[in-house]
Amino acid sequence: MNLRHTITAFLMALLTAGGLSSCGSSSHGSHLLYVTTGQGIYAYRIDNKSRNSTAIFSAPFSVGNTSGGIVISPSGQFAYVANEDDNTISLYKIDRVSGSLSEVLPRTPSGGFSPNSMVLDTSGSTLFVGNQLSNDVTAFSVGSGGALSQVSAPVPVGSQPSNLVFANGLLFVAVPNFSRVYVFSGSSGALTAVNGSPLIVSNGVASVTVDPSAKFLYSPSLANNTVSAFGIQYSSSTNTVSLALVPGSPFSVNLTTSSTPPAPVAAILDAAATHLYVANFAASSVSQFSVGTDGSLKLLTPATVSVGTNPALLAMDPDGKHMLVGNIGSKNITDLVINSDATLGSAGQSITVPGAPQGLGITK
Amino acid sequence: MRIPRLCALPTKAAALYFAVFCFSSLASGQSIFKMPEINVFAGYSLLRFDSTPFGFAKTLNLNGGNMEVSLPDLYQGIGIAADFSGHHSPQAEQFNFMIGPQYRREVKSVELFGHLLFGKTRTRLLQIGTSQFQPSTLGYSVAFGGGVDIPLGQRFSIRPIQADYLVSSAFGAKRHSVRYSTGLVIRFGKKSEAPSF
Helix, strand or coil: CCCHHHHHHHHHHHHHHHHHHHHCCCCCCEEEEEEECCEEEEEEEECCCCCCCECCCCCCCCCCCEEEEEEEECCCEEEEEEECCCCCCCCEECCCCCCCCCEEEEEECCCCCCCCEEEECCCCEEEEEECCEEEEEEEECCCCCCCCCECCCCCCCCCCCCCHHHHHCCCEEEEHHHHHHEEEEEECCEEEEEEEEEEEEECCCCCCCCCCCCCCCEEEECCCCCCCCEEEEEEECCEEEEECCCCCCEECCCCCCCCCCCCCEEEEECCCEEEEEEECCCCCCCEEEEHHHHHHEEEEEEEEEECCCCCEEEEEEEEEEEEEEECCCCCCCEEEEECCCCEEEEEEEEEEECCCCCCEEECC | CCCCCCCCCHHHHHHHHHHHHHHHHHHHCCCCCCCCCEEEEEEEEEEEECCCCCCCCCCEEEEEEEEEEEEEEEEEEEEEEEEEEECCCCEEEEEEEEEEEEEEEECCCEEEEEEEEEEEEEEECCCCCCCCCCCEEEEEEEEEEEEEEEEEEEEEEEEEEEEEEEEEEEEEEEEEEEEEEEEEEEEEECCCCCCCC
16 A cells, blocks of 8 residues: 555544534525513524424523514624613624624613514615504614614503514504504605595404515404405505405404413514414414405414414514414414415414513514 | 651651752753643634524524644553533523543544543523523533544644534433534643554
8 A cells, every 4th residue: 555545544534523523514504583571682593405493502682671572684794682671772793603692882862752663664774663652663773883763752542552563664553542553655755644544343352464565464353353354545645544344344353262361472474475373362362364455364274283382472583484483471482384275274383481472573 | 555657767868859850850851740632622613502492593603712722642542531512693601621531542643533532511592582581591501522633743633523422411402412613722841642443
């Protein structure tokens, strides 16, 4: 055996060992899930293929007093967290490699009292914050580095806002106490009330969800165990909005009569806006609907899928093939796969969180 | 009853005799204590750190250095090596301190060696963000690997590659990493002849 062959064989053996060691590292891609709780922000890396989740080691990340909603910028570089008791918004830089969050101080005053719900506009250049105790909504422009600058004085919404949705230049604010949805034009950053707002949802409103083109609005009703569906008519020339009840609305969230009212609290549309999923807080389930071209809803078969206790948070995975459900009672996140027929199935993964989840944020 | 001493040679006389013997040996230029060959290696090192169990997106590449002091030929190619390495990246750093047996064999004009090292590792996570956890831990480490030394005269050698499969304990779990090193070997003492093919 000559020298060259000997050395070559030896080096190949060493390098093979190095190659084998890297076989365990993921080559499927992954994205990050952030969960706000009373104990801080917990973070998990989810493998895109296996759906296995790995806790980010350095979590939980500290937040202000009583963290609420969390939103992730479209670039995936920043996260915003509402600190309810501090009346502030925390800005975090996301390290995509490690998954860790680094807070950028000082925190930004929310412009009101007890901020909770938040939403970014489509471009990520404006952040809207709903303040529960001051009953108003504040708009912030997002500058370089994710810094927030309040655009103008908060706009009042009459009572406690439960959630915010931004679609096609319009901001929709659900106010359950008044059974109303407030609508603002927010394309310029500053919030301008739209004529016809607030819109009355006679069946009651726990929250709202709107398709990206702002054609249809869906509102789960906690009291009536139904989902109301409306067609949205908006005229930009007259800055006027109105709702038209979709035929057949409101729609029951369950085909069977159960002794326990399901209590739907949250709804989410899939990426194509052809299917609607509704979290039933008291039934520990998610109802699943197909959306007709007229906005009507039809329960799929099966009508519901089981999740953890007290589901209240819904988040669509950026891959469009999975949905995450935050369960307040069982303190976990249920990972559901969206089958080819749009029905939900278990992805086999459930992420246990040390505290009750208050908000979900997912990077691309 | 007193037991008589079998050897009546006084202790002081024995010590004096031994000292004279040693001195005369040194004076004649023939030392009874032959300095063994000692090799010191130092160079650049790359650690492919198994960081995905921490929630990292992929294996991290940590850059650093590796230093090794070895007695390569205590008995027919078998020696002992003490290894120290430190590696760093913006996200993490790791220091390893290990010792263990080494086997060296000469193949024509180059030397191949392999070793099995045991010791401790200090792992620290950096850029932890706004975290509530301590990011540093001390655990065990085991390295299995080897390399090639190409002599450049009597005193120096080039080590173009040394590769180790490194198993370490960090934050309560086992990590499987690979370490690559390259650098210069300096030899002290008389070079002993390694077994050869």
